[in-house]
Amino acid sequence: MDIRDKLNILGDAAKYDVSCSSSGSKRQSPKGGMGCGYSSGICHTWSADGRCISLLKVLFSNACKYDCAYCVNRRSNDIPRATFTPKELINLTLEFYRRNYIEGLFLSSAVIGSPDYTMELLIKVAKELRLVHHFGGYIHLKAIPGASSRLLFEAGLYADRSSVNIEIPSDKQLQYLAPEKNYASIYRPMNFLAERKLEYKADKSKYSPKFLPAGQSTQMIVGASGETDLQILTLSAGFYKQQQMKRVYFSGYVPVNADKRLPVITTKPPLLREHRLYQADWLMRFYKFEYNEILDEKNPFLDPDLDPKVMWALRHPEFFPIDLQTADYEMILRVPGIGVKSAQLIVSGRRYSKIRLQHLKKMGVVLKRAKYFIYDSDVPPELRKLYPEMIRPLLVAKPKSDQLDLFDNMPLALPATISQPVSQPTMFQPALTSSS
Amino acid sequence: MSLAIHYDSSFDGFLTAVFEIYRQHLDVSCFVAERSYETEGDAATDLFAQPFHIETSEQSAERLKRAIEKMASLDVLKLLETCFRSETAGIEMNILAYLRKLFAGLDPNYGRNPTSLEMISLITIARSVRREMDAMLGMVRFNKAPDGMYIAEIEPKYDVLEMIVGHFRGRYPNGSWAIVDVKRGLGVYYENRRTHFVTVPDPSSIAAHAPPDQFTQMWKSYYDTMAIKERINPRLLRRCLPVRYWKHLPERSLGTVSTPQLPSSVAKENAFASLRLK
Incomplete structure (x- = not known):
């Protein structure tokens, strides 16, 4: 050979x-x-x-x-x-x-x-x-x-x-x-x-x-055995603290063997779950989050629709919206849409001039998300309140609407049975899920 | 009458131009860098401006550099140079706008403020130049020439060749190698522990000196095996590795060389398993 x-x-x-x-x-x-x-x-x-x-x-x-x-x-x-x-x-x-x-x-x-x-x-x-x-x-x-x-x-x-x-x-x-x-x-x-x-x-x-x-460093396979995201994050937080790991990698399970102990060989690798876990991992390593802030016993899984940072922010409306002129660096880091670089820029620049929306836009802050969590000091105090249940639907990515097929056999009228929407119940989901 | 300032496309040349603009109270509408190659910046010349050529003077440039260091900092000077390397349309005017405000002296803290509107846009430009420089460190691909020299061709969007040379000097201190920026006709070669910057009049002929060898082929087939079929994601690939770089990466540009016959039995087993499930 x-x-x-x-x-x-x-x-x-x-x-x-x-x-x-x-x-x-x-x-x-x-x-x-x-x-x-x-x-x-x-x-x-x-x-x-x-x-x-x-x-x-x-x-x-x-x-x-x-x-x-x-x-x-x-x-x-x-x-x-x-x-x-x-x-x-x-x-x-x-x-x-x-x-x-x-x-x-x-x-x-x-x-x-x-x-x-x-x-x-x-x-x-x-x-x-x-x-x-x-x-x-x-x-x-x-x-x-x-x-x-x-x-x-x-x-x-x-x-x-x-x-x-x-x-x-x-x-x-x-x-x-x-x-x-x-x-x-x-x-x-x-x-x-x-x-x-x-x-x-x-x-x-x-x-x-x-x-x-x-x-x-170490790695663990995600989705081969039935563990929760909380278990995975707890374990990796332990590795970072006790074994001083530099990295913990997640690997979405790709079925390579037919084995009765494992998920069937045709399962797709859980790429979205892996992505969310990495986002949570980043929060722990660069954004000063603790694992038990990201997930807890009541919510042991990461939300597939929203990234973990938004999820945390929506669960803690009491901290938001914040004033970028005075908030701590740690708090600015926790605003969805603001990353480490922008947070550093804000903190080093705000002693010289006021940080306005146009500055944020130029810095590369994702205002689409950040705008709900920060305010201008001109906004009167009584209007500074965050309503998670109103914001959540605005932050979830809308599914792409497909072009209807003219020659589709499907009748355009509503189907007889409306299937129950399968989504994980979260704290802030509105009580009435509108059938999409 | 506003002027189109012609200068020799170097950073020192640009600084000299700024120096002269202040000294002679010139009314500038745009800058024209006299380059031997085309950039996107070239389209933005002002048809109605009168051309005005400024000869580069190291002394004037040095004086302006000292002034920038004094009013702002060395970091700012470096940042301006990095921005300048982007060669994007109107970058000279952006830098000039920043310097005008800096030297106007209206705000004593202007040089230290990273969030002034002029500075933020410069910071973002510098960020993307540095990003490409970092990416280039990984994307230079040497081929071995028969005389033992390792030759690489690159085609970066920004003029980052000078920025990456130090890295390769530290990496291959005893070797002899050359990197050629095909788009700009610039090159650097390193031999006997000395670095030489040269202009390359005919960059297209360089590749012929160092054809791909068996290790290039092996690298290509290794690269192909590393992809996990179940996870193939062309969009992600293009985002991480933009198509404009593929030309000079053998693993993307070389045709598939005898597709590796790989764990066929695993594939077979998987196929059987899925059949069984049905």
């Missing part, structure tokens, strides 16, 4: 891993070598599904000894199997890097032989890239669950980022779908790496070696 076939097989096997970022590392180009980190990360291209490609994302091998229900590489699947040699992979990485196709290497692997053996192979590739070829580009190494601490530590010395995927957001479901795995085996390497990184961080010397400068 030549290297091109291997690349196709092992690239294809790795594509369901959604982690794509190359950010967080400021590595300089080593002496006599090439490659550097770019702290905000660089996307090099986008594949036909609109996901960015930044690293050469491949498996070292896809000959797995495990049999996880959700995974395309499980033992019981009849697929072509391939394994790189370290030399092939290193050469490929360097050649791609020289042509500026990639930012570095994302190396994961199916478990071959034992977890320790697999991990050793991954480390060998990273070590050789760093020490023999003086490669300063980005390296993301997967921590293989079950690998020994010694190897995890060594991986941290060469990699910029490491990750262990939790995959299924509840322990019970995970053990059901992946009989060889459990939460303990996934949390152990995470915690170990987080602790080592903290130790290294404490030692601020310029000459101390780098240990996972870009931290850790």
